Amino acid sequence: DTAVSQTPKYLVTQMGNDKSIKCEQNLGHDTMYWYKQDSKKFLKIMFSYNNKELIINETVPNRFSPKSPDKAHLNLHINSLELGDSAVYFCASSMAGGNLETQYFGPGTRLLVL
């Protein structure tokens, strides 16, 4: 059973297009995250949701809009894609409420904007 899954795994698209990435976790966690990993492997948090409520928004452009329909899902919609959006996007989940939480990552979505 896949703990954190993302779709699609690969996404190749033209500049200016709008695209969505979906994430689902079956771990019963209450917190989900989106990270962006650039070509130098630097991993930076973008958003975090706890119980469907946005709690972290790390100065991400408005073109990025996360949506959490329920605790098990966190989707990422990107409008007007730019070349600089090319990266690997990782979804992760954890159980909030303590110092001992660790994060479980999905396999990543490789986005290439042409």
Place this chain on the structure above:
Amino acid sequence: SQQGEEDPQALSIQEGENATMNCSYKTSINNLQWYRQNSGRGLVHLILIRSNEREKHSGRLRVTLDTSKKSSSLLITASRAADTASYFCATRSGGSNYKLTFGKGTLLTVNP
């Protein structure tokens, strides 16, 4: 600003040798975690050490934490080719229960 900085950026060793990676951070933390990322995959949690702990072991992994120096080290003993991966430290700071800040990672190559 970058919280965790791993050192070295890349490390190449022979199978059976030990590998040591270091991580430095800037602000006070609640805990520090190490993750592994195999090529083309997501990150996998390896070990967590709390700010009031100094050393922790898990199998062939040994993590130390020196809060006075704001640094941590990850030691992998008796390395195997399957240990080839990127290793990241991540810190969780006080008052920020939901946010992990990752370093840039150390690429470890274990040659058979």
